[in-house]
Amino acid sequence: MARCSVCGRPAVYVSRIGGFALCERHFDEYFMKKLRRTIRKYRLFRSRERIAVAVSGGKDSLALLHALHRLRRSAPGWEVAALHVDEGIRGYREYSRRRLERVASELGVELHVISFREELGYTLDEIVKLGAERGLKYKPCTYCGVFRRYLMNIAARRMGATVVATAHNLDDIVQTFLLNVIGNDWVKVSRLGPVSGPARHPRFVRKVKPFYEHLEKETTLYAVLHGLYTGFEECPYARLSPRWQVRRMINQLDEAYPGTKHSLLNSLLSALEILEKAGVAGREDLYSCAICGEPSAHPVCRACLLRLELGIMELPREKLEALPEEARRMVLAALRRSEPRRRGGGDAMNAHQGGATGSG
Ligand SMILES: [Zn+2]
Ligand SMILES: [Zn+2]
Numbered sequence: 001m002a003r004c005s006v007c008g009r010p011a012v013y014v015s016r017i018g019g020f021a022l023c024e025r026h027f028d029e030y031f032m033k034k035l036r037r038t039i040r041k042y043r044l045f046r047s048r049e050r051i052a053v054a055v056s057g058g059k060d061s062l063a064l065l066h067a068l069h070r071l072r073r074s075a076p077g078w079e080v081a082a083l084h085v086d087e088g089i090r091g092y093r094e095y096s097r098r099r100l101e102r103v104a105s106e107l108g109v110e111l112h113v114i115s116f117r118e119e120l121g122y123t124l125d126e127i128v129k130l131g132a133e134r135g136l137k138y139k140p141c142t143y144c145g146v147f148r149r150y151l152m153n154i155a156a157r158r159m160g161a162t163v164v165a166t167a168h169n170l171d172d173i174v175q176t177f178l179l180n181v182i183g184n185d186w187v188k189v190s191r192l193g194p195v196s197g198p199a200r201h202p203r204f205v206r207k208v209k210p211f212y213e214h215l216e217k218e219t220t221l222y223a224v225l226h227g228l229y230t231g232f233e234e235c236p237y238a239r240l241s242p243r244w245q246v247r248r249m250i251n252q253l254d255e256a257y258p259g260t261k262h263s264l265l266n267s268l269l270s271a272l273e274i275l276e277k278a279g280v281a282g283r284e285d286l287y288s289c290a291i292c293g294e295p296s297a298h299p300v301c302r303a304c305l306l307r308l309e310l311g312i313m314e315l316p317r318e319k320l321e322a323l324p325e326e327a328r329r330m331v332l333a334a335l336r337r338s339e340p341r342r343r344g345g346g347d348a349m350n351a352h353q354g355g356a357t358g359s360g
Helices: 024-041 059-074 093-107 116-120 124-133 140-158 170-182 216-225 242-256 260-277 302-310 317-322 325-337 348-353
Strands: 013-015 020-022 049-054 078-086 111-115 163-165 206-208
Touching (some): 020 024, 024 059, 059 078, 059 093, 078 093, 078 116, 093 111, 111 140, 140 163, 170 216, 170 260, 242 260, 302 325, 317 325
Parallel strands (some): 049 078, 049 163, 078 111
Antiparallel strands (some): 013 020
16 A cells, blocks of 8 residues: 655555655645645736635535635635536536535535526526527537536626636646647637636636646545545536547546646647737637627627527517627527527517528
8 A cells, every 4th residue: 555755654645747645634735735836826816806616516616615715714815605507407416506505504605506597598408408409519518618607707797706716627628628629729729728817808707727737636536535525426418528538538648658637738838828929819808799798709609699599589680780790690690500490479580590591
């Protein structure tokens, strides 16, 4: 059995690239030290912040809530609260939500919840079904990701948060990096830094990733050691995502060549620097969505476009005609992508749909 490199007690953690092992107590110290270092290195927080920790109820997000809540004791200007987006995934979300409520009350942190059902009118399960009925080609993770980010920003603003901390760990980040490299999407790569923003938009709440340098095995172990992890958890839609395979591939590579994950993170940091110099990355000026007014990288935000495609948002003809040229073009293209089943009303959306497609 491995022994702690510091004190010689039985080890719970072994770092193959670092060549050291740690007992429970020294792993905890190592974990918190790394967290403080990441926060300092990337200047994630200012001295006064109201931090909304985005919590799914999964192990990583509970670990982040727990760890930031501990750090707050030495940072009197920080307030830590939890923010949960309820997507409505049957059999998966109910369970993690209960666990989240328990942890939040044990720590004594406020818990704010925003739900797909209340804000969009439909749960993710219903949206996935609607999309399939309309012949839309999106994966469940697309709807989930777009609407979750959208609602998270709205909820953060409502609760007066100055910053949102998300629990993306090193593994998540290098997986996304590789997926975007495969997709040749350097604009998306440019958003993978430890801090998103400050985008110049009054409604945008800055997002930070305090676990940027923590491996998933470290966040998982922290969760286990603090009683935050009670069993295997996996979104039922996860296997439908290409991320699943990229994740397995990176894990295999890192197993064969220890340090691969860190090396990918360094490549990402280099890429971010190059992209910033090339003007691809950096402080994006955001649009205000022409329909809902929320911050967006395009004249109409993805959440509005998806709602139009799904047929779950009404856009009266007058409003459509009043949109600026580019925004109207985006809306019409979105409407053409969906093939709504005939419904009773003759609303503007269906009127514009007329003659767009002959299939179905
Ligand atoms: Zn030790
Ligand atoms: Zn919008």
